[in-house]
Amino acid sequence: MNETSEKKYSLEIFPKEIEELKNTIKTASTKIMEEYIERMRKTWPDRPEEMQYFDEIAKFWGTREKEIVEAREEGKKVIGYTCMFAPIELILAAGAIPVRVSSGLYDPVKLGNRVVPVEVCPVVRSTIGVKMVGLSPYLELSDALITSLTCDGMTKLSEILSDYKPVWTLCPPRLKDSEQSISFWKEELKAVKEKIEKLTGTKITSSKLKSAIERLHRATRAFRRLQDLRKGNPVIMGRDAMLVNQTLMWDDVERWTQKTEKLCDELERRAQGKVWACPLKTPRVMIAGTPIIWPDNWKLPNLVEEANPQGVIVADELCSGDRFLYDPVGVDEWTMEDMFNAVADRYLLPSTCPCFTSEDGNEDRVNWIKARVEERRVDGVVYHVYRGCMLYAMEYMRIKKVLDKINVPVYYLDTDYTREDVGQIKTRVEAFLEMLKSRVEF
Amino acid sequence: MLLEIISELLKLTIFAGLALAGILAILIWKKNLTTKVTYLRTFVQVVAMIAFFYIFSYTTWLLLILVVIFAISIVLGRFFCGWLCPFGLYLDLVAVIRKTLNTRYWSLPEKLNRSLHILRYLLLVFFIVLPFMLGPIEAWQWSLAKFLMGPFKPISVLLGPVEPLIIPWESPLKLYGLSFSYPYASIITFYSGENFALINTFIFMALTLASSFVVRRFWCRFCPTGASLAIVNRFRVFKWIPFLRLSKVEEKCTKCGICKRVCPVQVTDVYEQKGGDITTSMCMLCLRCVEMCPYEDCLKLSMAGKTLFKSRNWLEPSKIT
Numbered sequence: 001m002n003e004t005s006e007k008k009y010s011l012e013i014f015p016k017e018i019e020e021l022k023n024t025i026k027t028a029s030t031k032i033m034e035e036y037i038e039r040m041r042k043t044w045p046d047r048p049e050e051m052q053y054f055d056e057i058a059k060f061w062g063t064r065e066k067e068i069v070e071a072r073e074e075g076k077k078v079i080g081y082t083c084m085f086a087p088i089e090l091i092l093a094a095g096a097i098p099v100r101v102s103s104g105l106y107d108p109v110k111l112g113n114r115v116v117p118v119e120v121c122p123v124v125r126s127t128i129g130v131k132m133v134g135l136s137p138y139l140e141l142s143d144a145l146i147t148s149l150t151c152d153g154m155t156k157l158s159e160i161l162s163d164y165k166p167v168w169t170l171c172p173p174r175l176k177d178s179e180q181s182i183s184f185w186k187e188e189l190k191a192v193k194e195k196i197e198k199l200t201g202t203k204i205t206s207s208k209l210k211s212a213i214e215r216l217h218r219a220t221r222a223f224r225r226l227q228d229l230r231k232g233n234p235v236i237m238g239r240d241a242m243l244v245n246q247t248l249m250w251d252d253v254e255r256w257t258q259k260t261e262k263l264c265d266e267l268e269r270r271a272q273g274k275v276w277a278c279p280l281k282t283p284r285v286m287i288a289g290t291p292i293i294w295p296d297n298w299k300l301p302n303l304v305e306e307a308n309p310q311g312v313i314v315a316d317e318l319c320s321g322d323r324f325l326y327d328p329v330g331v332d333e334w335t336m337e338d339m340f341n342a343v344a345d346r347y348l349l350p351s352t353c354p355c356f357t358s359e360d361g362n363e364d365r366v367n368w369i370k371a372r373v374e375e376r377r378v379d380g381v382v383y384h385v386y387r388g389c390m391l392y393a394m395e396y397m398r399i400k401k402v403l404d405k406i407n408v409p410v411y412y413l414d415t416d417y418t419r420e421d422v423g424q425i426k427t428r429v430e431a432f433l434e435m436l437k438s439r440v441e442f
Numbered sequence: 443m444l445l446e447i448i449s450e451l452l453k454l455t456i457f458a459g460l461a462l463a464g465i466l467a468i469l470i471w472k473k474n475l476t477t478k479v480t481y482l483r484t485f486v487q488v489v490a491m492i493a494f495f496y497i498f499s500y501t502t503w504l505l506l507i508l509v510v511i512f513a514i515s516i517v518l519g520r521f522f523c524g525w526l527c528p529f530g531l532y533l534d535l536v537a538v539i540r541k542t543l544n545t546r547y548w549s550l551p552e553k554l555n556r557s558l559h560i561l562r563y564l565l566l567v568f569f570i571v572l573p574f575m576l577g578p579i580e581a582w583q584w585s586l587a588k589f590l591m592g593p594f595k596p597i598s599v600l601l602g603p604v605e606p607l608i609i610p611w612e613s614p615l616k617l618y619g620l621s622f623s624y625p626y627a628s629i630i631t632f633y634s635g636e637n638f639a640l641i642n643t644f645i646f647m648a649l650t651l652a653s654s655f656v657v658r659r660f661w662c663r664f665c666p667t668g669a670s671l672a673i674v675n676r677f678r679v680f681k682w683i684p685f686l687r688l689s690k691v692e693e694k695c696t697k698c699g700i701c702k703r704v705c706p707v708q709v710t711d712v713y714e715q716k717g718g719d720i721t722t723s724m725c726m727l728c729l730r731c732v733e734m735c736p737y738e739d740c741l742k743l744s745m746a747g748k749t750l751f752k753s754r755n756w757l758e759p760s761k762i763t
């Protein structure tokens with residue numbers, strides 16, 4: 001959008017105030033990132049060296065930012081996305097850099113509150129705040145944004161962001177399993193594909209798309225390898241695995257793949273040598289619910305893995321975690337059309353986002369959770385919800401009933417983008433872990 | 443005579459050897475797990491086709507062959523269609539040509555696909571039951587009865603798809619001393635009379651090849667032989683008979699839709715059914731869905747309770763160093 005076009009939502013802030021706010025939040029957040037990485041090291045004293053790479057990428061204002069700036073100067077385009085419905089294959093095929101821009105920073109929420117009421121989901125408020133002061137390098141560097149109209153918050157967020165950047169919306173149908181839905185979804189993707197081609201000036205040919213799909217296959221392979229390593233006795237702490245998963249959101253896909261494979265090699269060696277990341281009787285926890293985004297959102301994972309008694313996160317059901325790259329694109333015949341259909345299917349059909357509904361009550365999500373609980377031998381589930389996140393909150397009872405049936409305790413944790421409730425949550429999480437521990441030992 | 447047989451034998455052996463070497467080369471070159479079963483299947487199909495040639499040259503007792511095929515189908519269901527039928531192989535090869543030309547197939551609307559499947563049974567009834575019903579009534583007077591018991595007698599119709607390309611008997615189409623044929627060609631020849639036999643066969647060939655060029659395994663969607671093999675899978679009462687079963691674990695299926703998209707005969711049950719036994723009469727057990735399903739142990743082929751082959755994370759083998 002150009003400067004002269006009318007701003008629909010955003011407020012004018014004095015440049016000086018912007019600069020000040022940006023600097024204070026940046027300093028505070030940098031410190032927090034470093035502190036959290038330090039705390040992860042402390043919990044897991046023999047944390048593999050391979051993790052250092054991910055620590056480096058995890059620092060927002062650092063190596064990766066510089067790389068993207070340089071790539072941009074060479075003429076590469078950056079395409080941001082708010083949600084995992086964005087077709088990364090298409091972005092990569094056009095030679096652009098995909099970055100996820102939904103925010104996990106706490107402080108900008110206060111700024112977002114000036115634009116939207118506090119009842120709104122904090123991810124949305126924080127992303128608005130981040131944009132107001134130009135805080136996130138990835139959001140700032142994006143040439144365009146792909147937003148998904150999943151929940152109410154995301155829908156309006158895409159309008160608000162369109163004050164600043166070209167925004168391309170993707171509207172996932174609320175029902176997945178009908179012919180109309182699938183053809184509608186394909187049309188949506190086709191439109192986005194054309195926009196990507198226009199922005200980058202690159203035609204997405206079948207050989208380019210094939211190579212992008214194969215690159216992501218390799219990434220998915222590494223991703224799943226890491227998640228599969230969490231099936232057995234704990235060789236990696238949950239937070240570290242989550243950090244690896246998250247860095248993929250803005251890292252270079254191929255390098256990330258290599259580094260993750262390396263990490264997995266090391267973890268496999270450890271598993272063979274029976275070197276575990278924590279005692280074997282540590283309760284195995286799964287986090288379900290609203291996405292947890294680096295860095296400030298590490299609140300809950302921190303609490304679980306630093307608690308007394310300690311827990312270890314062996315699985316999650318977050319679109320920013322285990323689900324992010326779990327499903328590969330399954331191409332039958334490598335023609336343009338079939339590849340495109342395969343990409344479209346991959347983003348819509350296996351998604352377990354609660355924005356979908358079906359006759360059987362979003363059975364896909366239930367099945368995903370049940371499968372993870374079984375394969376990762378989960379002792380208890382923390383159902384994590386932000387205030388204002390309707391869809392996840394409303395589906396809690398559905399999930400709880402299922403988990404009750406298979407006798408897996410679940411604990412509902414609602415929180416916000418704030419540090420004030422840490423103490424209070426801590427007691428509750430510890431009580432839950434205490435209970436799990438007694439069950440494990442029993 | 444003897445010399446001829448030997449020369450044919452030699453030709454076939456060379457052909458089979460070349461095919462085998464080619465497939466092995468592809469297998470080694472392509473370490474991709476998602477096509478392994480497909481290659482194996484093609485290999486088995488080629489071997490089966492050659493076997494049919496030999497069977498035809500040793501016995502003219504077609505009924506025996508048919509009985510054997512039925513016996514196989516009772517134990518294995520429509521495994522025959524996916525792995526042994528020569529006509530199926532030709533149709534698959536047409537698809538290979540289409541793929542190399544980078545053309546995408548058309549999908550039939552689901553309803554049409556299902557009605558074609560019903561048509562298959564109607565054809566079967568038409569060819570098998572009608573002659574027996576008409577026969578006793580009016581003996582050989584009825585021209586329809588004559589027609590059905592004559593060239594279109596059930597045995598030849600049902601054995602139509604297994605006619606190999608090179609046949610040990612006389613045919614209108616000869617090249618370099620070899621007799622060529624095509625599925626159903628002997629029936630068509632029988633029926634068409636001298637002058638039109640070749641033309642009719644060519645028309646039939648053109649139609650079947652063209653239709654399967656645009657729609658995967660088009661003929662197989664209404665083939666009456668397929669129906670006779672499918673019957674044991676069709677009705678619940680017979681469910682206990684075929685030992686080969688396809689099953690799905692509900693929790694492991696993410697409904698990713700891959701199985702539905704890759705199925706050459708557009709079976710939707712694998713995708714839509716919740717879990718448990720998902721063998722259907724439309725499915726020809728080609729296992730494409732099982733090899734493409736990306737989740738461990740989600741889809742499974744089992745025989746008499748033993749797992750023969752199951753889906754797995756096919757991203758696994760491509761180790762990058």
Ligand code: SF4
Pocket residue numbers: 522523524527528529530603661662663665666667668669
């Ligand atoms: S359906 Fe008919 S032509 Fe197709 S594989 Fe089966 S028997 Fe052969």
Ligand code: SF4
Pocket residue numbers: 690694695696697698699700701702712713734735736737740741
């Ligand atoms: S391919 Fe596998 S996981 Fe995907 S829908 Fe089919 S059975 Fe389910």
Ligand code: SF4
Pocket residue numbers: 704705706707708709712724725726727728729730731732
């Ligand atoms: S359902 Fe699977 S095994 Fe059956 S025909 Fe289709 S792809 Fe082949």
